[in-house]
Every structure is written in C-alpha cells, then in structure tokens.
Amino acid sequence: MSDTASSLPGGLERVWEPLRERSRSKRSLLLMLPLVAFELLIFLAPFLILLRISVAEGASASAFAEGTWSLGAYANVFTSDLFRSIVVYSFLMGLAVTVITVAVALLYAYAIWRAEGLIKSALLFSVVLPLLTTLVIKTYAFVPLLAPSGTLNDVLLSLNLISSPLQIVPGTAGVIVGQVYIVLPYAVLAIYSVMATMDWGIVEAARDLGASRPRSFLEVVVPQAMPGIIVGAVVSFAWSVGAYAAPALLGGGRDQTFAIQVEEQMLTGFRWPTATALSVVMILAMVVSVALLFAALNRFGGEFEYA
Amino acid sequence: MHRETVENVAFRAGYLSIMACLLLPLVVVVVTSFSASGQLAFPPENYSLVWYREFFASDLWLQAFDNSIVVGFGTTALATTLGVTAAFGQELDDGRLGSLLAPLVLLPLLIPPVILGITLLVYFNEIGLRATYTSIILAHALWATPLVYFVMRSVFSRFDWQQLDAARDLGAGPISSFAHVVLPNVKHGIFVGALLAFIVSLQEFVMALFLSSHGTRTIPVLAWSELRQSLDPMVSVVSTFLILISLLALALATLATNLEWVSKQLS
Numbered sequence: 001m002s003d004t005a006s007s008l009p010g011g012l013e014r015v016w017e018p019l020r021e022r023s024r025s026k027r028s029l030l031l032m033l034p035l036v037a038f039e040l041l042i043f044l045a046p047f048l049i050l051l052r053i054s055v056a057e058g059a060s061a062s063a064f065a066e067g068t069w070s071l072g073a074y075a076n077v078f079t080s081d082l083f084r085s086i087v088v089y090s091f092l093m094g095l096a097v098t099v100i101t102v103a104v105a106l107l108y109a110y111a112i113w114r115a116e117g118l119i120k121s122a123l124l125f126s127v128v129l130p131l132l133t134t135l136v137i138k139t140y141a142f143v144p145l146l147a148p149s150g151t152l153n154d155v156l157l158s159l160n161l162i163s164s165p166l167q168i169v170p171g172t173a174g175v176i177v178g179q180v181y182i183v184l185p186y187a188v189l190a191i192y193s194v195m196a197t198m199d200w201g202i203v204e205a206a207r208d209l210g211a212s213r214p215r216s217f218l219e220v221v222v223p224q225a226m227p228g229i230i231v232g233a234v235v236s237f238a239w240s241v242g243a244y245a246a247p248a249l250l251g252g253g254r255d256q257t258f259a260i261q262v263e264e265q266m267l268t269g270f271r272w273p274t275a276t277a278l279s280v281v282m283i284l285a286m287v288v289s290v291a292l293l294f295a296a297l298n299r300f301g302g303e304f305e306y307a
Numbered sequence: 308m309h310r311e312t313v314e315n316v317a318f319r320a321g322y323l324s325i326m327a328c329l330l331l332p333l334v335v336v337v338v339t340s341f342s343a344s345g346q347l348a349f350p351p352e353n354y355s356l357v358w359y360r361e362f363f364a365s366d367l368w369l370q371a372f373d374n375s376i377v378v379g380f381g382t383t384a385l386a387t388t389l390g391v392t393a394a395f396g397q398e399l400d401d402g403r404l405g406s407l408l409a410p411l412v413l414l415p416l417l418i419p420p421v422i423l424g425i426t427l428l429v430y431f432n433e434i435g436l437r438a439t440y441t442s443i444i445l446a447h448a449l450w451a452t453p454l455v456y457f458v459m460r461s462v463f464s465r466f467d468w469q470q471l472d473a474a475r476d477l478g479a480g481p482i483s484s485f486a487h488v489v490l491p492n493v494k495h496g497i498f499v500g501a502l503l504a505f506i507v508s509l510q511e512f513v514m515a516l517f518l519s520s521h522g523t524r525t526i527p528v529l530a531w532s533e534l535r536q537s538l539d540p541m542v543s544v545v546s547t548f549l550i551l552i553s554l555l556a557l558a559l560a561t562l563a564t565n566l567e568w569v570s571k572q573l574s
Binding site: 027028029030031032034035036038039042043045046047049050053104107108111120121122123124125126127128129130131132133134135136137138140141142143144145150151181184185186189192193196213214234235238239241242243244245249259262263266267272275276279282283286290 | 311314318321322325326328329330331332333335336339347348349350388389390392393395396397398399400404405408411412414415417418419420421422425426427428429430433445446448449452456481506509510511512513517527530531534535538542546549550553554556557566567569570571573
C-alpha cells in the first residue's frame with residue numbers, strides 16, 4: 001500500500017508517510033465506529049441490564065423488585081431439581097446432536113469436495129437451501145413425516161418391518177433428528193471450506209503407500225480438516241444446547257430445554273430474576289464447555305497429525 | 308478392485324441419501340401446501356389450490372407478510388450500512404480496534420436466540436421501543452450484520468488496494484475515489500451480503516417472537532403461533548412462499564458471484 005508513497009522524493013516521503021498513516025487510521029476509526037456503537041448499544045448494554053436483573057429480588061406484583069440486590073435467583077437455579085434436570089437434558093441433547101452432526105457433515109463435506117460439475121452444485125445447493133429456510137418450517141416438516149400416523153411409520157408398517165408405530169415425534173428422538181437437520185448445513189459448510197483448501201495429492205500418496213480408503217480418510221483427511229471440524233462442532237453444540245424450536249415442537253413433555261424454561265419463567269411465570277439468572281448460568285456453562293470442546297478437539301487433531 | 312467398487316457404491320449411496328434427507332422436509336412442505344383436505348398428511352390424498360386461495364383472502368397472513376417485508380428491508384439497510392463501512396474501515400486500519408471487532412460482531416450468533424430475545428425485550432422496554440418495527444430490526448441486525456461484515460471482509464481482501472491509492476494520488480477525494488474505484492469492484496459482494504441479510508431477517512423467528520406484538524408480528528412468528536394451535540396446510544402454503552423467496556435470493560446471489568463462493572461466505 002505504501003508503494004505510491006515511496007515513489008516520492010526522499011525528504012518529502014519522511015514527512016508525508018506518518019501524516020498519511022495518521023489520517024488513514026482516523027478515517028478508518030470513523031468508519032468502524034457505527035458498528036462498534038451498535039454492538040455496544042444493542043448487544044453489550046442489554047446484557048448488563050440482564051446481569052443486573054439476575055441479582056435483583058423477585059417480587060410478587062411485578063417482574064422483579066427494582067433497586068434490590070439478592071443472589072436468591074442463582075441459589076434457586078443451583079438447588080432446584082427441575083433446573084438441574086433441564087440443564088442435564090440440554091447438554092446431553094447438545095452432545096448427541098453434535099456427535100451425529102459432525103460425523104454426517106464430515107462425510108457430506110468430503111463428497112462435495114470430491115464431486116465435480118453438476119453433482120457438486122447439487123450437493124452445495126442441498127446444503128444452502130435448508131440453511132436459508134426458517135426454523136419454523138424446518139422443524140414443522142418433520143411432524144407429518146415422523147408422527148405415529150406419519151409417512152415413515154406408514155411405510156414401515158406397510159412393509160411389515162414393524163408391528164406398531166414408532167414413537168419418534170413427539171419425543172427425544174424427534175428432537176434430535178430435527179436439531180441435527182437444523183445445524184447440519186452449518187457444520188457441512190464449515191468443514192467443506194477447510195477441505196477446499198486441502199491438497200488431494202496427499203490423500204493419493206497415502207493410498208499409493210497402501211492405505212485403504214477409510215484409513216486414508218480417517219488419518220489424512222480428518223486431521224487436516226480439524227479447524228473446520230472444530231468450528232462445525234462448536235456451532236452445532238452452542239445452537240443445540242440453546243435450542244428452542246425443535247424441542248418445543250417435536251419434543252414430548254420431558255424434552256424441556258433451558259431455552260423453553262427461560263421463556264416460561266420470563267413470559268408465563270413472570271419471574272425475571274430466575275429467568276435471567278438461568279440465562280447467565282447457561283451462557284457461562286456454554287462458554288466453558290465450548291472452550292473445553294475446542295481444547296479437546298485441538299488435542300485430538302494434534303495427536304492424529306503425528307500418528 | 309472389487310472392494311473399491313463396494314466402497315464407491317457405499318459412499319455414493321451415503322451422500323445421496325443425506326442429500327435426499329436434506330431436501331425431503333422442504334419437498335414435504337411444498338407438496339402438502341397443495342393438499343385438498345384440512346389434514347396435514349404426506350403425501351396428500353387429493354390436490355387443490357384451496358389453501359392458496361385461503362392465504363390470499365386472509366388479512367392476518369397478508370399483514371404478517373407486510374410486516375416481514377418492512378422488517379426485512381429495515382434490517383438489510385441497517386446491516387449493510389454497518390457491515391460495509393466497518394469492513395472498509397478495517398481494511399484501511401492496521402488492526403488495533405479491528406482485531407477486537409470480529410469477535411464482538413460474531414458473538415451474538417453464538418448466544419441462544421431465546422436469551423437474546425428476552426434480553427432485548429427487557430432493554431427495549433426500558434428505553435421505550437417495545438413492540439415497534441425498530442426493535443425487531445435492531446435485533447435482526449445483530450444476526451445479519453456479521454454476515455454482511457464477513458462477506459465484505461472477504462471481498463475487500465481480494466480487492467487491489469493500490470487502485471485506491473492511485474486514485475487518491477491522482478487527486479480524487481475520499482468519497483469519489485470510493486464511488487468510482489472501490490464500489491464498482493465490490494458491488495456484487497455488497498449485493499450478496501444485503502441479500503443474505505434480508506433472508507436472515509425474513510426467516511428469523513425466536514427473537515421476533517419475543518419482540519413483536521399483534522401488529523408487528525412477522526410471517527414465521529404467525530406461523531409458529533398458528534402451528535401450536537392446529538396443524539393445517541396453511542403453514543405449508545406460507546412456508547412454500549418463504550422457500551420460493553430463498554430460492555430466488557439464492558439464484559440472484561449465484562448469478563452475482565457463484566454458488567461455491569456464496570456457500571463459503573455462509574460458513
């Protein structure tokens with residue numbers, strides 16, 4: 001970028017360059033300022049208020065007692081059996097969805113990477129279109145497909161593969177299917193964008209040296225795609241732990257995620273300190289587990305690389 | 308040799324069945340929208356356009372459609388302005404504030420939308436913006452801006468900045484050099500970013516669920532509340548329109564650049 005300046009006569013350059021840099025940097029600050037202000041006002045400031053409400057006392061007549069301080073809501077969150085089971089359910093569901101999603105996404109991203117021409121476009125298209133479709137539709141489409149009187153059960157019954165309808169929706173299996181469908185495109189694209197930069201020659205070399213296809217995939221492709229796998233896993237996990245639509249629509253009474261509970265506490269129960277404390281705890285737990293996931297997968301990838 | 312063939316067939320069957328699973332729910336939605344009965348079944352027994360007629364006769368749905376469009380355009384305008392200017396500024400900057408910006412902009416995408424929804428609900432109550440279009444637009448911009456921002460970062464990183472320096476050295480002011488040198492080179496990127504922002508806003512419903520009122524609720528919000536009462540093919544009709552809009556946007560974005568590039572921007 002300084003090429004044009006260096007063509008100036010020697011003495012002038014020394015004066016011109018710092019001036020130019022300074023004005024450029026100020027102007028760039030000015031350009032970034034609107035976005036910074038927006039994030040501060042619409043993202044960070046609201047979170048400070050959320051934090052404040054979570055340490056207020058509850059009140060019977062209103063959402064919370066203004067001006068009071070109390071850790072009651074947090075004590076409530078940590079001691080309640082209901083909240084414990086909700087948090088456990090959210091995390092286990094998130095974990096199951098993440099494992100399934102990453103496995104399927106790896107295979108699919110690999111297929112996109114290897115495909116050419118029309119097939120490649122078709123594979124990419126089938127990922128991007130669901131990505132641009134609303135959660136409401138994505139989850140609701142599974143009801144006629146997986147319900148006891150739905151298409152899948154009809155087919156299985158008429159083929160005599162099962163004697164009575166499978167209970168998928170409403171139920172935990174349905175929640176997992178729906179949630180995998182929601183996060184799969186993100187994971188596929190995250191992994192694919194890393195694979196696209198990889199060199200096919202290395203895989204070929206491994207095969208020439210005698211590695212089988214599955215082995216060359218697991219030991220050459222997977223470790224190299226690790227950065228994409230990590231991003232895919234983190235996104236799948238964060239979105240599934242915080243899931244609202246799939247559990248609410250496809251789950252049964254026992255499929256209570258914390259997002260559903262937060263909504264209930266907030267809008268039905270009108271207990272804002274409890275709802276906000278639950279949110280804060282959940283965000284912190286998520287940050288910690290995402291960091292752990294990062295570390296674990298990084299290590300896993302590192303080991304593979306030197307194997 | 309034989310084993311390789313088996314592996315190839317298994318691999319092909321694997322990814323083709325995943326592709327089928329990815330598209331099947333969308334096919335279900337479109338097909339059930341042509342159902343003649345009030346029952347949601349796939350495949351329907353009889354086909355008709357009765358639910359489409361119903362849609363165009365319904366003030367409720369048409370109002371929600373208008374709301375979605377207003378919120379969508381508002382979000383697009385805001386997110387595109389914020390994203391493009393910030394990405395441009397960061398390109399000129401040597402990266403002190405800029406390195407903080409990316410994580411700050413990305414963070415809202417990882418916070419569960421229910422939490423963002425209640426947080427903003429409390430906040431907008433406090434500052435008196437409750438149940439206005441503005442509140443939904445601001446919330447959706449939290450999600451749409453990162454998309455525009457990262458699309459533009461990638462577009463600007465491919466732009467040859469010496470062209471801008473050259474224009475400046477030849478005496479062009481900051482605005483005219485941007486308009487005549489930078490803009491023509493990045494306008495496809497801006498268009499794709501804006502399109503994605505619009506789609507994000509059109510499809511988002513959890514935050515809108517918390518922030519909208521009777522008069523401002525968007526299509527997905529109305530679909531959600533209708534779904535919880537009864538399952539009839541009307542939601543399929545509405546969903547088919549939303550899928551069509553996404554298809555159109557995807558086609559436009561692909562024309563402006565290409566599918567591969569668009570897909571990478573989304574990850």
